[in-house]
Every structure is written in C-alpha cells, then in structure tokens.
Amino acid sequence: MLRGNLKIAHFALLMSFINFLFFHYPFFKFVFHNIDYKSFNGIIIIISLVIAMIVANFFAFYLFLFIARYFGKFLLVLFFTISAIAVYFINTYSVIIDESMIGNILNTNYDESSSFFSFKLIIYVFFLGILPSLYIIKTEIVNVPAKTFLKTISLTLLFLLILVFVNAGNWLWIDKNSKTLGGLAMPWSYSVNTSLFYIHKHKKNEKEILLPNATIKDNKKSVVILVIGESARSQNFSLYGYKKNTNPYLSKTENLYHFNATSSATYTTAGVKAILDYKKTDDLYEILPNYLYRNDVEVVWRTTNWGEPPVHIKNYQKRDVLMPNCKGEGCNYDEILLTGLKEQILASAKNKILIILHTSTSHGPTYSKKYPKQFETFKPLCNSVELGNCSQTELINAYDNTIVYTDYILHTIIEDLKQLKDYNSTMLFVSDHGESLGEKNLYMHGLPLSIAPKEQYEIPFIVWVSNDSIKLKPNQTLSQQNVFHSVLKFLNIQSPIYDENLNIFK
Template identity: 30%
Template sequence: MTSASPTAHPPARPARHPLWLSGALALWLATLGNLPLWRALWALPDLAGWRGGLFIAGTALFIAAALWLVLAPLSWPRLTKPLALLCLATAASSSHFMLAYGVVIDPGMMTNTLQTDLREVRDLLSPSLLWTFTWGLLLPGVWLLRQPVARLPWPRQLQHNLLALGAALLVAGGLLVLGFQDLAPLMRNHKSLRYMVNPFNAAWSTSRALAGPATLAPLQPLGTDAHPSNPRAPAPLLVLVLGETARAANFALGGYPRDTNPELSRLAQEGDLTYFSQVTSCGTSTQASVPCMFSHLGREAFVGSQDRFENLLDVLQHAGLAVLWVDNQSGCKGVCDRVPSVDTRALNLPGLCPDGACFDEVMLHGLDERIAALDPVKRARGVVVVLHQMGSHGPAYFKRTPAALKHFTPECDTNALQKCERQAVVNAYDNSIRYTDHVLAQTVTWLKQHAQPSAMVYVSDHGESLGENNLYLHGLPYAMAPETQKHVPMVTWVSPALRQTRGWVHDCLASQAKQPLSHDHLFHSLLGLADVETQVRSDARNLFAHCGAH
C-alpha cells in the first residue's frame, strides 16, 4: 500500500461559466431574496387555493427569468462577482426593512434613504439587520467568491451571453402571457407589490430618486408683490414648529385616552390655544410633505406639477420680514435654501445633546441671540422662526425623550420594533408625543416673555404606523397609506396682544377646529397670520381670514 504524497493537493474546483453563476444568482434572488414579496402574496385572499400557489410559483420563475435577462449581457468573468455581490447586498437590505417595518422600496422611500444623515442611519442599525445580511449577503457571497470563473475568448462569451439573453426573453415572455390574466388585476388592486420585487425595486427607485434633481425645472419667483397689510402695526413674532412623525391618533387634545398633552391642555383652558383635529398631510414622508406644505399650490396641484416655485419663506422675505430656520432634523428638503438657517447638529450642549443627537428643546437655546443677528430692518417689520423638530422620528422612539420626562413605561428601547411588545412600542412613541407637548409649551413660554404680538403654529409633516396590520414607520405611497400616516395634529396659539392688534374675536378659530383641513392651508394661513398681502394668498385657505385678517 502506498501513501499519498505529502505534496498532493485536493482537486481544484471546476471553473464555473459566468452564465452559470448568473443563473444561480437569479434563482437565489427570485426565491430567498424575495421573502417579503412571497409573504405578502401568501397573505392575499386573492391567491387562496391551488391556483394561488401555482401563480406564486410562476411569479418566482418569471422573476428569475427577468433577472437572468438583465444579468446575461453582463456575465463577463471580471464583472460577474462584483455585480452579484451588489445585487445580494441590495436585496438583503431591502428585505430587512420590508420584513421589519412593512415598508416598500419606492422612489420616495429611496429619496428619504439617500438624504438620511448619520444619526438616522445609526438608529436603523439592529441585530435583525445583521441577521438578514448574514443569510442574505454573507452566506451566498462567501459561496460565490469561492467559485472559480471560467475565462472564454470574448467572441465565444458574447455568443453565449446573447443566447442566454434570448432564452431568458422567451421564458419571461411566455410566463408573462400565461399569467397576465391573474397578474394584471393583482397589480392594479395591490400596487405596493411592484415595489417589493428585489432587487428591481431598489434599482428603479434609486434611478428615479437620482434623476429627480437633474430634471428639475428652473425656480420661478413667487409673491414678489408681498408687503405688510399695515406697515405701522407692531411687528409680530411668529414661530412655526414643524413637527416630525406625529400622528393625530395619539394626541390627547384630539380624544386619545392617554395624557399625552398635559401642558397644551392647560394652555387650551386659558383660551389662547386651538387644536385642529381633522388635518391631512401632503405626503407620508418628510421628503414628500415638507416642500408641498410650504408651497402655494396645494397637494393635488403640487404633486402633478413639473414647475418649481419659491415657497412660503421666500414670500415672507419678499414682504420684508426676517426669517430664520432652526433645524434639529436631517435638513429642510430645499425649503430653507434662501433664508438664514441654523443646524443644531453643530451644537454639543450638556444634557441636551447626548450621543451627537439633540433633544428638541435645544432649538430654543440661544434663539434670542440668533434672532438679534438677523437684518435689523427686516426685524422691525416682523420675525418668523421655523423650528424643525426631531419629534417622534422612528424607529428609535425611545431616544426622542429625555430620561427625566419619560412617563409611559415600559418602553421599547430598541429600534427593532417587531421584537418588542406592541404596548412598549406605543409607550416609547407616546413619550415622544408628550415631550413634543412639553417643547411646544416651552415655546409658548418663550413667546410670552416678549412684549411684541406673537403666535405659534404647530403641525406635523406626516403620521406614523405603530404595528397596525404589521406596518411600522411611514412612507407608503399616498394612495395606499393608512390614515395613521396621513392624519396629523395641528395647534395654534395666539397671544392676546396679537389678537388685540388685529382686532380678532377671542375664539375666532373655534368654528374651524373640527373641520376637514390639510397642509394646503399652511401657506395661506401663515401669510394671514403674518398680515402679509400678496396676490398668491388665498383667503379661502387662510384660517385666520375668519378672524378678520386683511
């Protein structure tokens, strides 16, 4: 018997044809890489029974063929592995957020992702994300990297790629024809499904998000005729608090049984505060809502328009008022580009800015000094300050409230919301709403310290899902989003001095408090509150027109 030579090596792995690797990738992505899609399809009553199971299997084959249709022309030895790793990473990250929060990867969601800052990225990191990347990227990626790739003469490789392209086209086309009768009504009735197909959803949505800025129309001036209605009247001091992720369903002022608005409720008893209980947002994300709510167009016209106009803040500046934007979020989405602005992320105040993120009270810190630094000529005509909150930004709701002000316990103290009891998620969220209540009351206290006529308006940019129907966070396409993502709280506080200056009736807003309103009213109401005349102001959408505003 002879022993093996000590220099013997295990047999080499057979070199894999690039098309073989692309085919394996297509099958992986079409099956395990699309778990959120299969879960969503399986839950649909439309697909019950054997016919539904057959449809789901056919859809998986169609996705695999469509993926191979895209991958086949790109199946070259040096390109196959990097492209495969990119597809795996994209599908894994999309799968995590769709499985964990019930979101879909549409252009709006991808725009929000591209504009997310480091603080928000940190809040999204969780053990479940690591687990998803382990089975969705690491395991198949390691297997892929260990496969030798065959190198064929380029004419032969090109010939193979074209043949594979034709085969994939035939299979995908045939499956589409066979399944169209079931596919068409399904896509029409459940439009969110089209944004759940990995990795096509991320590729399409990213391209749309990146193409947006490149196709923007020129900015058109707006309200250049704006001027104070009564230049001799005392200059007003107005604060617009732009809320974040606050849903009206959790505001005690609107009937929520938990005491989430103790301080605003006391102000309401004094008679100077009005809560509007039926307000609808422009969108379901900050990126969609903020530019829309500062526009003069209203949601319907804004969404359908390709034109770009200046916004509310520009018109206020045209009227000669001093405007200041204070941001405790991830930017103003272009709204404050032409006005003085302050970013609280540059601050590091003890007690207010732990771990690089600041609680919303920080926006009031040093505010008088910031206002004093504005143009004195404009300040003499009036000051409008916008405070852009971090508010109830998720999924790390527990980070939005200082420890001393946490009222509802136990809290969900992780960003993996699906791992917590739903009541703990609600507790953390309600604490953030109660803290917003505190910040708004502090803002009113700050305004009361100034002798000039003053007012505060608060409105959230969009709402939030807290696990209803297994949905979390926000950002679903508007037509299919639940009411909790679109129904937002709105509050006004008007000082007695401002009411007296304008000759307003004390409770002039009460008749509108329960009327259906929307973000469409914000532009025109703020101009009315600032007493600014311009042809672009519509008093039909000006809440203060009923108070006797000019």
C-alpha cells in the same frame, strides 16, 4: 456540493435561484395575503410569478456576466449585499422600497441612519450578503461562444413573452398591485427606483421658480413660530381624544385650537415641502421662508432634523450653531431649538418675523432616546431598534413619551411668546407625516400614500394665538397647504398667490 467552476448559464441560473430563495419571502407573503391562493387562478398567478422571478433575474444576470464577467460579478456582490440590507428593513419595519422610500434613504443623515444599527442587521448582511458574495468571487465562470449566448438569451426572452401572454387575464391584479410588488422584488426594487429617483430629480427645476412679489401691508409687530413636527400622529395626542394624558400643558392652555389634518406624504422630504409650498405641487417653487425673506420679513430657521427643500435665508441655524449658547440636559434634545429664541425675536429690527423650528422628537426607531429622563411618563418602554421585538404596549409607551416632550416644548414656546407684549403672535404646530406603531404589523412610515394606513398620514395641526381678538375659522379638516396662506394672512402680507380658502384665520 457547489463546484468551483460553472458554465455562465448555470452560474447565472444558480444566482437567480439563490436570489429568489434569500430575498423574496416578503414578496410572496404579500401575494398570498392578497389573492385566493387556493383557487385555480390564484395558483396560476403564484406559479407564474415564481417562474417569472427566476427567469427574469437569470436573463439579467446572464446578460451582465457575458458582457463583462468581472463587472457582472461586481454587480452580483453589490446586489446580494444591498438586498440583504433591504430585506432586513422590509422584514423588520414592513417598508416598501419604492421611489419615495429611496428618496427618504438618500436624504437620511448619519445620526438617523446609525440609529437603525443592530446585531440582527449584521446577521442579515453576513449570511445573505457576505457569504454568497464570497462564493461569487471564488467561482470560476466558463464563458460560451457568442452564438450560444444569443441563442440562450433569445429563448429566455421568448419564454418571458409567452409567460406574459399566458397571464394576460391576470394583468389587472398585477397592475393594481404593481407598486407594492415592484417595491419588494429584489434587486429591482432599489436599482430601478434609485434610477427613477435621480431621473425625476434631474427633471425638476434646478433653480426654484420665484413667486410674484409680496407687499407688507402694515407696521404692526407680528411674529409667527411654525413648528414642524416629526412623525407625530394625531391619535396619540390627548387633545384629539387619546385616553392617556400626553398633553398635560396644552390641554390647559387658553387660546389654543386643534384641527384634524392630513399630510401630503408619508415621508419627511415631501411632507416638509408640502408644509412650505403655496400649493400642492412636485415643482420646486419658492418655499415660504425663502419667499418671505426675499420680501423683507425677518426669517429664522432652526433645525435638529433634515430633508427640507433648499432654504435661502441668512439665519439658518443647526444644532452646532445653537450649542455654544445652550445650557442643561435639554441641549441634547429638541429643546436646543429654543435657545435664546425670545431674545432673537426682540433683537430683530423688523416688525414681521417668521421662526421655523424643524424638530425630530418622534422619529423612530429610537423613540426612548428622543427625550430627557424626566419625560419618561409611561412605562415599560421599548428600547430596541428592532421594534417587532417589543410588545406594542412598550412601543407605544416610548412613542407617547415623545408626545409628552413635544407638549412641553410647545408649552415653552407659548410661554415665551406670551412675554412679547408688543407683538401679535401665533404658534402653529404641523407634523410632516404620521407613524405606524405595529398596527397591521407596520412600523414607522414611508408607505406609498395610496396604500398607507391612516396612522401614517393623520397629523396634528395645533394653533395658539396671543389674544382673544385673533379668531380662527371653524375649519373641520385641514391640510399642510393651509400653512403658507395662514402665515401670510397673520403677518398681513399681500400676494397675488394668496388663497383665502386656505387661510385659517378670520
């Protein structure tokens, strides 16, 4: 039986041991899969990591509880609750809670986060979070003199230093896997990486760095529609050789080109930023829509998604702005982005127009809810947010239907552009990142790019042009950085930062 009152050291050690038991199965699953656990050195690494995990958490918990008992209890309750949620997502979707994933979480809107809600999540939170939290709150902690505290904390720190020294030969393996290990260690994966996220965010430029002024070189009417895809991976497009016909419209479209491409990241915020930046950078430079808007181009941004850098233009239109003029079932899906689009282009008083449509069609885990019923081409479907509960066939069918719907949306955009006879027009479709659908037991996206599978970064780059006179270079593999310079070229905008090597048009 667990007693109602404990000495502070005993309580901290108990909490560390429970934390180890509850939340570190994914951590040691990774360790066992990446070392020879039958070898002597492998056994030493595993034993050392177990001891280090328990002792290091004891050190931190003991420190928090001694400094401020009630604050320490509050932190433990917070840790157990958040760790329960974190381990649910790690076990269910095979994510790693690193800094980029923290950024992804903090930028998630309500609609997206609510789609992850499940009964299994409630079970995790109740048994791994709420029950231990009730015990933490109820237990009376017996404090110790400062002398005893200093002695215990010093011996603990000395033990940890000795453990590090003894494992000096294993540091190469630990360093090699540090990002993954750090992303699976609770509660430090989210607490340390949340701190790093805000530190790095603060260091970034609070005000975007303006690019040098650009010049529009002619008065020819030209329009670019840039469609930013969400979680679309190229291998599920029949344009790229996929056996199932997920592109019934685009496969029959003239003047359509598709290129192999890779994303700069595996999560939305970084992927969208890379599409809009003039070069690969972590700095906050003026992004494409802001730059062209400042240089007298008509710019419209329409979105059913989130995660873009700050957009400083007049016509920024979310779902609520478009809904009053939208009719039909498609208004509940990404078709809403096409509402009055052709009319808005024709109403412009400017000759150079950039339209950016930021879609959300292929974002999981609720793939089957991302398209109207008539696009339910492939069955049976996965309808669960717990993707591991579905067969891979069901999961891929639901995802493939989102690609069929994307195909229809892009086809509709092209048909609208064909009617603009006075304009040179092009449509570019580029995804922010790819998606894992159960391959290697991974789901969705967000793994660090250095260890991410190709499903999470191989993306479609599809281009349509309005007439045969507009030629494209015979590119082999493109990146998201090609977008900025290709848009400048198509609109015939001269700029000191223009890079011909990144332009796809002849």
